[in-house]
Amino acid sequence: MKAVITVIGKDTVGIIAKISELCAKVNVNIVDITQKVMDDMFVMIMITDVSAMNEKFTDFIDKMDLLGKEMGLVIHTMHEDLFNAMHKI
Amino acid sequence: MFDTDNILETIHMITNEHLDIRTITMGISLYDCASPDTRDSCRKIYDKICKKAEHLVKTGDEIEKEFGIPIINKRISVTPIALISAACGEKNLTPFAVALQNAADTCGVNFIGGFTALVQKGFTPSDTALINSIPEALTATKNVCSSVNIASTRAGINMDAAAMMGKIIKQLAYNTREDNSIGCAKLVIFANAVEDNPFMAGAFCGAGEGDTMINVGVSGPGVVKSALEKCDGDLSDVADTIKKTAFKITRMGQLVASEASKRLGVPFGIVDLSLAPTPAIGDSVAHILEEMGLESCGACGTTAALALLNDAVKKGGVMASSQVGGLSGAFIPVSEDAGMIDAVNKGALTIEKLEAMTAVCSVGLDMIAIPGDTDENIISALIADEAAIGVVNSKTTAVRIIPAYNKHVGDEISFGGLLGSAPVMEINSFSPARFISRGGRIPAPIQSLKN
Known part of the structure; x- marks a missing residue:
């Protein structure tokens, strides 16, 4: 199963580092990253493989939310099926 | 694999346009x-x-x-x-x-x-x-x-x-x-109540249903309005835009319905493709009609705009779900829709216009407050009028009306939460008492003889 992590917020040092660190800690593999800074807004979409993760997916979502709050970012961690359902026939 | 724009569009729909499973x-x-x-x-x-x-x-x-x-x-x-x-x-x-x-x-x-x-x-x-x-x-x-x-x-x-x-x-x-x-x-x-409606207050599990089932009601007036803001074309383009949006919304409903059914071990019943407004700003069906080009909901043209909306929602949604049912269409509750409330308050929307709208919307006269001293025969006759529209047009209609005790035209009553607040509306006070007191049944219309 894959999860899509989107990160939106003011650009600052170490966003990708912190998020990657959290992924590595729970054995989540990063498959793809698209990232842009528009003016000083940071936008990133990260596709991750969570099939071998060593904790519950919902706990991972909680940790990402918490990290987002700490860094002043909005982080959405969502199951890939939502995007497949809405945008693929 | 994934298109960045699609991902951001979905996130935007959820965070800014009130997209949700109702x-x-x-x-x-x-x-x-x-x-x-x-x-x-x-x-x-x-x-x-x-x-x-x-x-x-x-x-x-x-x-x-x-x-x-x-x-x-x-x-x-x-x-x-x-x-x-x-x-x-x-x-x-x-x-x-x-x-x-x-x-x-x-x-x-x-x-x-x-x-x-x-x-x-x-x-x-x-x-x-x-x-x-x-x-x-x-x-x-x-x-x-x-x-x-x-x-x-x-x-x-x-x-x-x-x-x-x-x-x-x-x-x-x-x-x-x-x-x-x-x-x-x-x-x-x-x-013409439906047996698999997931929306309250009219939901019940009909006589022909199984032992248990999961029915899901989607929503998303804000998403439709926002899609229309970007549409400058004619009304065919408007209908197309609504269809595409309804398709996406319904796919999400279908996903949640099948997931819930799987996890609960309960058969999947239907997805109800309804645009259900809430009192939140940006979640209004009236505002969709206004986005199509009406100065206010209730103006001449409202019924036509609503007919277009109701039909396009169904056409877009029906391909997105394996089983469509319930009420499916656009709800027009007054108290639960910020645009409807505004339209009533500025005198653009009357009960008579709402009644006309119910001929083309998914249900009927919904969450309308009238003066508390309204005669019971008037309420019965309003129910009969609404039922007649449903019976003759082979559609579901309904009346959810609140004769607010001790309140008068111009007062506003507040229920809080999803039920919102309703301005007390004027209702025709000429008496239908003799008509109602006759009782009996109005026979089924000729179109009931389909066999």
Whole structure:
């Protein structure tokens, strides 16, 4: 199963580092990253493989939310099926 | 693999445009709960609901979290209680409503529907008992919803039932006068009621349904409005834009429905493709109509715009779901839609216009407050008018009207939450009393003879 992590917020040092660190800690593999800074807004979409993760997916979502709050970012961690359902026939 | 724009579009719909799953509703049959003893029957009802819906709220919350889609309500609909209570011959059916309330409390759902009687052709003693119990039952409970089907295209209109419902609504408004007559917000009078509707207050688990099933109601007026903001084309383009948006919304509903069905081990029933507004800014059906080019909802052109919207929602949604059902279309509740409330307050929207709109929307006159001193015959006649529209056009119509006790035209009553607040509207006060007192049945129209 894959999860899509989107990160939106003011650009600052170490966003990708912190998020990657959290992924590595729970054995989540990063498959793809698209990232842009528009003016000083940071936008990133990260596709991750969570099939071998060593904790519950919902706990991972909680940790990402918490990290987002700490860094002043909005982080959405969502199951890939939502995007497949809405945008693929 | 994934298109960045698609991902951001979905996130934007959820965070900025109020895209959500309005309800996951578990339908539960209570046929096996009938008993000659009222207490025994109520106990069986409570036990069965609590057993079947034990994990409903928890599962809904999990899906919400994992998929990142807000699921606003988890609810339960049950077999019409009048069918179950017939076995015990009880006159006052309030204990059944209390059993439903207790089950709702235990399961943690915010509404339970099915305190219902189906009397389109006639009354059983149990139907009469249920209708007479409505004022007390909906006063004694907080989250129980009631509905009465008084007409169908096949059976015509039961005018004795319409006459009764006028009185019942007035009594219920009086009983709950301390809370702005909120009891009436939990009572729907239907024509052509559907058996798999997941939306309250009219949800019940119909006679032809299975033992349990999952029905999902999607929403998303804000998403449709926002898509139309970017559409400068003619009305064919408007219809196309709505179809595409409805498709996406419904795919999300289908995903949640099949996921909930799988996790709960309960068969998937239907997805109801309804645009259900909320009082939140940016979540209004009226604003969609205005976005199409009307100065205000209620202006001439409103019925045509609503017809386009209602039809395009269905066409877009129907391919996105394996089973479509329920009411499917656009709801036009007044108190639950910021744009409708504004339109009423500035004098653009009247009950007569709303009635015309119900000929092309998904249901009927919904969440409309009228003066508390409105004669019961006027309410019965309004119900009959609405039923006539449904019966002749082979569609569901309904009346959920609140004769707000001690309130007058120009007052505003507030219910809070999803029920919103309603300006008290003027209603034609010429008397239909003689018409209503005739009683009997309005025969089924010629289009009922389809065989």
